[in-house]
Amino acid sequence: MAVQKSKKSKSKKGMRRSHWKLSAPAISECPQCHAKKLPHRVCKSCGYYNGRAVISVDEA
Numbered sequence: 440m441a442v443q444k445s446k447k448s449k450s451k452k453g454m455r456r457s458h459w460k461l462s463a464p465a466i467s468e469c470p471q472c473h474a475k476k477l478p479h480r481v482c483k484s485c486g487y488y489n490g491r492a493v494i495s496v497d498e499a
Contacts, residue, residue, distance in 0.1 A: 467478045472485040481488040486496040
């Protein structure tokens with residue numbers, strides 16, 4: 440098992456963890472109803488994907 444020779448400083452620990460940040464999800468616009476949606480997914484508000492009606496959405 441690997442054991443470190445000396446203690447890592449706080450700055451080295453911070454440098455190692457500097458890439459742990461989250462990125463915002465990519466949000467695209469539906470070409471049919473112009474609602475916000477995730478790319479490559481069916482639109483929740485109108486039910487269209489790739490120019491076709493895939494699911495029926497009941498208007499409530």
